[in-house]
Amino acid sequence: MPPISRPRGTEDLLPDQFFAMRRVSEAGLGVAASFGYQQLDTPIFEASELFVRGVGDSTDVVRREMYTFADRSGRSLTLRPENTAPVLRAFGESSLRQLSPPVRLSYAGPMFRYDRPGKGRYRQFHQFGVEAIGDPEPELDAEVIAVAWDWLQELGLGGISLQLNSIGDAACRPAYREALLEHFAPHLATLPELDQERLRRNPLRILDSKEEGSEQLLASAPRTSDYLCQPCREAFERVQLALHAYAIPFELNPRLVRGLDYYVRTTFEVWHEDLMGAQNALFGGGRYDGLSELLGYPPAPGVGFAAGLERVVMLAPPGPPPARPQLVVCSAQPVAVASAIDASQRLRRDGLSVLCDVGGRSLKGKMRAAERSGAEAVAILGEEEVRERRLTLRRLRSGEQMAVRLEQVYVQVREWEQDTQFGEGPA
């Protein structure tokens, strides 16, 4: 019988990876908190309709990437492919709506998309994101970007560029859409199959086409910036002014469009140079002023972003290693097992992290393991120590060793630890 392995496109986060992932997401949530964003959590699955209406049924996400299933009562449910629609739904049906806008929210958790897996691309992946809801002010767009930017700075992630665009709103986008169609209409037959399909389904998407046959026409195509209505134009100006105030560099990218239907006005992505070939974004976001109504709730303009944690972890400089036990307690003979366990428990209550090794293997083997555990010290308990009510305490990095009573262990280990942290090295 073949062994059961994990589903395609999923990942087991082994301790080191788990630690790295948690560090990155907690850094994000911490930065968000420093901007006044509060964390919330929404269900992993939602009514399928939430995404069909919120994300848009012409998008790839909804058309072919959703994990949709019927539960036992026949309701159609979907594993969330993104979290903006769920957060807005939660906002709409809760008391959050009563708070003074904007309501600043953050989240981190798993998302699901049935896509072909690859590097930095999973069927279950994790996003960290924020949403600022209830306020149309463009300065908020810049604030959201600043949260993301500061987070990446804190992680020390270089080689990134912020791509910024405005795709207009309900007032001006239809005209732009028409202009685009008109521009391509005479040459429709000569366009690559894929681009014809784009024009039919979602004309704006042709802007990020990489098909060779469309290069020329794209270069001369009308630009979003030339079709923005006055309010959109002014809003976009203010976003840029605010970004300058935050001292965040950006590139205007009139061909930046996004794959989810709910975006209006400001859209942005952050690209990393190592991902450019694949056009893979580290994170993306924008403004979604009409989304709340689409879901059946009162108007609630908003702006937010979502970042792929796996990608950030992959590209960020490695962080510190996971915490190690401070002390390893070893039994040297079977008669000392009970004493070793008892000593370990007492020391844990004192506040030390203690790895207790009372296994049957040799003391030599335990010492080797202790060394590799990264612990500061080892306490050995054998027949002799039990008789004399003492422990043999050995500092691993120096080899110094002493016989101490249990009450002295905590202070001694802490002292060595301080010395390791601050007293060593070229001061």
Add this chain to the structure above:
RNA sequence: GUGGCUAUAGCUCAGUUGGUUAGAGUGCCAGGUUGUGGCCCUGGAGGUCGAGGGUUCGAGUCCCUCUAGCCACCCCA
């Protein structure tokens, strides 16, 4: 969803035109000190060669199918 590349020990990889019991480094366990790690020496465990089928006297090696990963496309985080 389309095309291409890959799959050998826990990890990184050798394996010569198909030819005996499939190797190295590292990691793991043990011995070299009746109770002491790191360096060194020695030994050991660990692989149905991704899975299934086929060709052949004989397949890790050739062919097919499947699965998974990677790359490009698509798309997004």
